[in-house]
Amino acid sequence: MIRLYLCGTNYDGVWASDVLPEILSSRIKAAVLPLSYDYGWSSDAAEWSVQFSEDSMFRYDLKRPLVSFGIPEKNIRWIDHFRMEGFEPDDYDVLVLAGEDPAECMMRMEDLGLDLQSYRGILIGLSAGASIMAERFSLFSEDSPFFELLPGLGLSRGFLLDMHWQEDEYHLRNVIYMLETQDLPVICIPEDGGLLEEEGQFLLFGSAFAVTDRDLDRLYLKLESC
Numbered sequence: 068m069i070r071l072y073l074c075g076t077n078y079d080g081v082w083a084s085d086v087l088p089e090i091l092s093s094r095i096k097a098a099v100l101p102l103s104y105d106y107g108w109s110s111d112a113a114e115w116s117v118q119f120s121e122d123s124m125f126r127y128d129l130k131r132p133l134v135s136f137g138i139p140e141k142n143i144r145w146i147d148h149f150r151m152e153g154f155e156p157d158d159y160d161v162l163v164l165a166g167e168d169p170a171e172c173m174m175r176m177e178d179l180g181l182d183l184q185s186y187r188g189i190l191i192g193l194s195a196g197a198s199i200m201a202e203r204f205s206l207f208s209e210d211s212p213f214f215e216l217l218p219g220l221g222l223s224r225g226f227l228l229d230m231h232w233q234e235d236e237y238h239l240r241n242v243i244y245m246l247e248t249q250d251l252p253v254i255c256i257p258e259d260g261g262l263l264e265e266e267g268q269f270l271l272f273g274s275a276f277a278v279t280d281r282d283l284d285r286l287y288l289k290l291e292s293c
Contacts, residue, residue: 069189070223072197072254072262074231076128079135082259082273090189090263093137097161098154099129100146102172102196129165129193151179161189164196169204170217172196183222190222194230197256201228203249207241214244223264225251226277232257236293242278243286252279 069090071078078087130143138161146154156162162183166172172195183190190200198204202224203216216227227245232238232255245253254262260275271277278286 068187068266070200070264071189071191072200072228072230072256072264073191073193074197074256074258074260075193076132077258078261079132080259083261086261086263086270086272088136091133091136091138091161093139095136095138095160095189096142096144096158097133097138097163098144098146098156098159099133099163099165101125101129102164102166102175129163133161133163151181156181156183156186157188159188161191162186163191163193164200165193166195166199169195169198169219170206173199173204173217173219176220183220198228198230201226203227205229205241205245207237207244214241216245216249227251227253228262229253229255232260232275234289234293236290239286239290239293243283243290246278246280246283246286250280252277 071087071090126145130140133143134140144159164172166175176199192198192200195204199219200222201219202221204219205227206215206217227249229238229242229245238255242253242255245251254271254275254277256262256275257273260271260273262275263270263272
């Protein structure tokens with residue numbers, strides 16, 4: 068079992084070149100499952116077929132890094148969550164969960180009843196698809212001063228995630244909130260960073276880093292300077 072937590076589709080970049088080429092190869096059979104209801108992914112069955120048609124930019128963007136690792140396009144299947152008949156995750160070496168809004172992604176997973184606890188392949192979470200793989204995920208936005216932690220899939224435990232990390236007021240407040248309310252480290256994953264989990268072992272790569280409650284004073288100082 069391998070799990071990858073990533074922000075987007077740039078994981079074929081130089082920042083990940085020391086880690087991912089050893090994992091992703093041309094022999095792989097992959098499935099891509101876009102999850103979110105929100106604008107930019109899919110809102111209903113008709114829109115899904117348009118968003119992810121053969122020549123759509125969404126489809127190109129999601130398959131591009133897989134192809135760059137040598138995976139043939141014929142080995143990449145697009146999973147329409149409105150037509151899941153016959154889909155078995157274990158038929159694929161790689162399963163990509165992609166989405167923009169973690170709450171909506173989680174609702175979709177609950178609707179599908181898709182259990183990935185026993186999946187033994189390479190599970191790649193992109194953006195919100197990565198957020199929901201953890202025990203809990205954080206909801207916050209620039210428009211609201213409130214933060215909330217909601218139950219995730221619980222595929223990985225022992226840490227929380229701040230995806231799309233950048234050192235601004237919103238992310239700093241989110242990380243501080245998680246550290247102060249949960250007795251868990253927070254892994255901050257910027258656009259050029261990732262987390263690899265394999266059989267209980269963890270590797271941060273690119274610009275990703277972890278913080279604990281021992282870093283709170285430093286984080287508050289950074290927040291004051293924003």
